[in-house]
Amino acid sequence: MADKEKLTMVVFSGDFDRALGAFIIATTAASMGMDVTMFFTFWGLNIIKKNEGPIKSAGIMRKMLNFMNRGGSKRLKLSKFHVLGMGTWMMKQLMKDIKHPTIDDLIKMAQEMGVKLIACTTSCGVMGLPEDAFRSEVESLAGAAYFLDEARNSKVTLFI
Amino acid sequence: MADKEKLTMVVFSGDFDRALGAFIIATTAASMGMDVTMFFTFWGLNIIKKNEGPIKSAGIMRKMLNFMNRGGSKRLKLSKFHVLGMGTWMMKQLMKDIKHPTIDDLIKMAQEMGVKLIACTTSCGVMGLPEDAFRSEVESLAGAAYFLDEARNSKVTLFI
Amino acid sequence: MADKEKLTMVVFSGDFDRALGAFIIATTAASMGMDVTMFFTFWGLNIIKKNEGPIKSAGIMRKMLNFMNRGGSKRLKLSKFHVLGMGTWMMKQLMKDIKHPTIDDLIKMAQEMGVKLIACTTSCGVMGLPEDAFRSEVESLAGAAYFLDEARNSKVTLFI
Numbered sequence: 001m002a003d004k005e006k007l008t009m010v011v012f013s014g015d016f017d018r019a020l021g022a023f024i025i026a027t028t029a030a031s032m033g034m035d036v037t038m039f040f041t042f043w044g045l046n047i048i049k050k051n052e053g054p055i056k057s058a059g060i061m062r063k064m065l066n067f068m069n070r071g072g073s074k075r076l077k078l079s080k081f082h083v084l085g086m087g088t089w090m091m092k093q094l095m096k097d098i099k100h101p102t103i104d105d106l107i108k109m110a111q112e113m114g115v116k117l118i119a120c121t122t123s124c125g126v127m128g129l130p131e132d133a134f135r136s137e138v139e140s141l142a143g144a145a146y147f148l149d150e151a152r153n154s155k156v157t158l159f160i
Numbered sequence: 161m162a163d164k165e166k167l168t169m170v171v172f173s174g175d176f177d178r179a180l181g182a183f184i185i186a187t188t189a190a191s192m193g194m195d196v197t198m199f200f201t202f203w204g205l206n207i208i209k210k211n212e213g214p215i216k217s218a219g220i221m222r223k224m225l226n227f228m229n230r231g232g233s234k235r236l237k238l239s240k241f242h243v244l245g246m247g248t249w250m251m252k253q254l255m256k257d258i259k260h261p262t263i264d265d266l267i268k269m270a271q272e273m274g275v276k277l278i279a280c281t282t283s284c285g286v287m288g289l290p291e292d293a294f295r296s297e298v299e300s301l302a303g304a305a306y307f308l309d310e311a312r313n314s315k316v317t318l319f320i
Numbered sequence: 321m322a323d324k325e326k327l328t329m330v331v332f333s334g335d336f337d338r339a340l341g342a343f344i345i346a347t348t349a350a351s352m353g354m355d356v357t358m359f360f361t362f363w364g365l366n367i368i369k370k371n372e373g374p375i376k377s378a379g380i381m382r383k384m385l386n387f388m389n390r391g392g393s394k395r396l397k398l399s400k401f402h403v404l405g406m407g408t409w410m411m412k413q414l415m416k417d418i419k420h421p422t423i424d425d426l427i428k429m430a431q432e433m434g435v436k437l438i439a440c441t442t443s444c445g446v447m448g449l450p451e452d453a454f455r456s457e458v459e460s461l462a463g464a465a466y467f468l469d470e471a472r473n474s475k476v477t478l479f480i
Contacts, residue, residue, distance in 0.1 A: 017202055317477070
């Protein structure tokens with residue numbers, strides 16, 4: 001039997017709109033029978049952080065960063081028109097209006113459809129993010145070599 | 161006869177500079193004999209909206225969004241140094257100076273060279289954009305599955 | 321002997337964080353035996369400008385642009401939390417703390433590992449950047465056709 005076609009993404013951005021785009025592509029690809037890996041790095045890690053509880057990191061600067069840059073799927077902001085929350089709130093209403101799944105729904109759907117969610121080891125090291133900062137849908141931490149190995153066996157690779 | 165090599169792009173950004181990059185790559189690829197598809201989504205839809213007339217959408221929030229986020233190739237802004245229009249104006253002057261085609265020119269050239277311009281159905285649904293909001297060079301509306309089908313048969317796929 | 325697998329990137333962004341991501345991927349790929357080309361365009365050109373001396377360009381508008389948009393690996397800013405330099409300074413401290421190479425180090429490493437650094441001819445023309453604005457690790461200037469030729473022979477192509 002032939003291998004499944006692969007799709008690999010680097011999710012670098014933590015913007016609400018780009019996160020939405022990434023998960024729509026990922027879940028659609030999975031529904032078409034593709035084997036999907038999402039590699040979250042830098043601001044993209046915000047998407048897959050737990051929504052609850054504080055993040056425990058060592059050192060004043062890392063504590064400060066993880067306070068300012070708290071993350072969690074429910075705290076993401078539109079890259080434009082956020083305007084103190086108005087634009088992002090409006091976009092969520094527009095999605096609700098046409099019964100579009102939320103980012104939280106899409107993360108759960110993705111994992112149930114077999115999409116692999118990976119957090120970048122290097123970014124976690126720099127930012128002081130422990131493995132338990134991430135939600136249960138995240139499979140594991142891995143580095144750039146892991147991403148490249150997936151990418152070179154993929155039909156499609158995207159940097160989002 | 162062998163199939164032509166394919167290039168597929170998601171144009172997610174509506175920034176003047178990224179739009180310019182996308183169309184330079186698209187028209188160059190077409191001139192090299194590649195088969196090019198540009199899939200416009202989210203803010204990227206602004207690039208291919210008509211420059212004239214208001215956009216008719218239903219509901220107060222969608223009307224508001226399409227007023228604030230009017231779009232059209234002539235209203236795009238640089239991602240940096242826009243500064244009340246100064247930076248974007250300056251960039252347009254610099255392009256004129258070396259007789260570089262405008263984004264409007266590039267859209268027409270792209271279509272004449274056979275580049276397929278597609279608007280994302282889901283984004284249009286969320287944002288309340290009717291099909292007649294788009295300029296005549298746009299071929300049709302299609303969803304993420306259409307994009308993925310193009311992408312997995314492409315030599316090169318870019319997310320811009 | 322089989323050809324080496326290729327990785328090609330467009331580096332469009334000049335943000336500190338995206339530059340860091342681009343060079344981590346490039347050097348990791350080179351260490352895995354891949355043949356890597358980085359094609360710098362638009363704001364991405366800032367990453368490979370010399371850190372020293374002024375940039376000589378002709379015409380008032382180009383002089384102004386190259387003064388405001390000076391660039392150089394040491395002047396890059398985080399895309400978020402830059403806040404008058406605080407955030408970017410903090411990120412550099414966090415990297416130092418875990419002995420992560422700087423962007424300057426990564427550029428040198430990349431070139432020593434055989435990564436090809438190319439500056440986009442068209443952007444240089446629009447922005448009035450002479451070839452000697454770039455650091456010695458940059459191999460040459462080339463256009464979009466060059467990029468596409470590399471990309472269509474690559475296993476992985478990224479737009480960053």
